[in-house]
Amino acid sequence: MNKNSKIYIAGHRGMVGSAVWRALKADGYTNLIGKTSSELDLRDQIAVTQFITSEQPEVIIDAAARVGGILANSDYPYQFLMENLQIQNNLIDAAHKQEVKKFIFLGSSCIYPKFATQPLKEEYLLTDTLEPTNEWYAIAKITGVKACEAIRKQYNKDFVSLMPTNLYGSFDNFDLKTSHVLPAMLRKFHEAKAQGNTPVTLWGSGTPMREFLYVDDMAESVVFAVNNVLPEHLYNVGTGKDITIKELAETIQNVVGHEGEIIWDSEKPDGTPRKLMDVSKLKEAGWHYKTELLQGIEQTYAWFLKHQAELKQVKLSK
Numbered sequence: 409m410n411k412n413s414k415i416y417i418a419g420h421r422g423m424v425g426s427a428v429w430r431a432l433k434a435d436g437y438t439n440l441i442g443k444t445s446s447e448l449d450l451r452d453q454i455a456v457t458q459f460i461t462s463e464q465p466e467v468i469i470d471a472a473a474r475v476g477g478i479l480a481n482s483d484y485p486y487q488f489l490m491e492n493l494q495i496q497n498n499l500i501d502a503a504h505k506q507e508v509k510k511f512i513f514l515g516s517s518c519i520y521p522k523f524a525t526q527p528l529k530e531e532y533l534l535t536d537t538l539e540p541t542n543e544w545y546a547i548a549k550i551t552g553v554k555a556c557e558a559i560r561k562q563y564n565k566d567f568v569s570l571m572p573t574n575l576y577g578s579f580d581n582f583d584l585k586t587s588h589v590l591p592a593m594l595r596k597f598h599e600a601k602a603q604g605n606t607p608v609t610l611w612g613s614g615t616p617m618r619e620f621l622y623v624d625d626m627a628e629s630v631v632f633a634v635n636n637v638l639p640e641h642l643y644n645v646g647t648g649k650d651i652t653i654k655e656l657a658e659t660i661q662n663v664v665g666h667e668g669e670i671i672w673d674s675e676k677p678d679g680t681p682r683k684l685m686d687v688s689k690l691k692e693a694g695w696h697y698k699t700e701l702l703q704g705i706e707q708t709y710a711w712f713l714k715h716q717a718e719l720k721q722v723k724l725s726k
């Protein structure tokens with residue numbers, strides 16, 4: 409792609425979108441555009457069509473979505489299904505009709521069956537049933553993958569889907585009801601330490617396993633997909649390594665310096681037992697992660713400490 413190509417990043421203020429913006433700038437791209445959800449509601453088909461028709465971007469990166477952790481996904485099934493379908497359908501169809509050269513769709517590792525063989529290969533898609541806590545979101549994301557695959561197959565266009573594992577990093581959501589586990593733990597241990605090492609309550613049994621990718625590495629994979637025409641429609645993005653939620657808790661407790669008790673709330677769901685990605689396909693194509701988990705957690709905690717005052721206003725209660 410030419411470094412002057414106009415690239416629209418949908419969701420450019422979110423954790424992933426903002427990291428993609430920084431990474432594209434660092435790679436020399438000069439013509440980036442973005443709109444906040446209050447400027448352009450991507451659920452509005454007419455507004456999206458008008459925007460894409462008037463801006464004529466060469467590339468669209470879809471990092472806009474209704475996103476949340478295990479509890480938000482199970483409490484708001486309709487919003488996680490419908491808003492994601494609306495956002496991605498509007499963007500994909502407008503991109504197709506306006507002859508956008510490249511479209512990058514971001515899904516999630518939860519598209520794969522709950523009890524699929526590990527590590528998860530791209531071809532396991534639609535081979536069994538989904539994890540119930542996030543099947544609504546997963547079905548929307550599977551539809552996005554299939555829409556891009558159909559456009560690719562029927563019209564031979566460069567529409568590609570990247571499936572990130574669980575992500576974390578700067579500009580994450582630290583709201584305790586809607587966040588993912590890693591930012592929730594950082595905040596819980598931090599606040600408990602400040603209150604004199606009070607106990608920290610975490611969710612589920614601590615036995616599920618998760619894989620975590622630092623968001624700036626994720627953004628690098630998007631830049632890689634902008635710079636290269638990938639031969640297939642679907643690629644997993646992750647580290648290929650996972651840990652138990654209990655191990656994650658102990659690691660974060662050490663980074664934060666909390667010394668109190670950890671209580672596991674068995675009333676809260678565990679979700680899928682394991683979702684380790686097979687990341688060999690994107691590695692063979694030429695992309696590999698850089699940031700190890702401990703380093704990424706330390707960097708994210710440093711970011712959290714620096715931005716606490718702003719977070720209080722915007723992201724501690726979404």
Ligand SMILES: NC(=O)C1=CN([C@@H]2O[C@H](COP(=O)(O)OP(=O)(O)OC[C@H]3O[C@@H](n4cnc5c(N)ncnc54)[C@H](OP(=O)(O)O)[C@@H]3O)[C@@H](O)[C@H]2O)C=CC1
Binds near residue numbers: 423443474516581
């Ligand atoms: N976080 C994670 O662990 C993972 C994320 N992903 C995927 O990565 C992508 C980005 O996620 P992430 O950055 O974490 O999410 P965030 O919640 O941080 O950002 C989502 C962005 O989407 C925008 N958005 C949401 N609804 C609308 C709407 N109706 N109209 C316009 N914009 C909207 C928001 O815009 P605004 O800020 O202007 O309101 C926001 O910037 C998503 O596709 C997600 O599914 C995949 C796997 C894991």
Ligand SMILES: C[C@H]1O[C@H](OP(=O)(O)OP(=O)(O)OC[C@H]2O[C@@H](n3cnc4c(=O)[nH]c(N)nc43)[C@H](O)[C@@H]2O)[C@@H](O)[C@@H](O)C1=O
Binds near residue numbers: 586590611612616
């Ligand atoms: C990215 C991915 O994210 C979601 O799936 P998830 O991985 O299950 O989500 P999670 O990060 O919220 O939890 C991971 C594990 O951690 C445990 N856990 C402990 N203590 C806390 C806690 O305090 N908060 C949270 N949120 N979880 C906790 C929790 O019980 C679970 O066992 C889906 O949105 C899905 O759609 C998706 O794509």
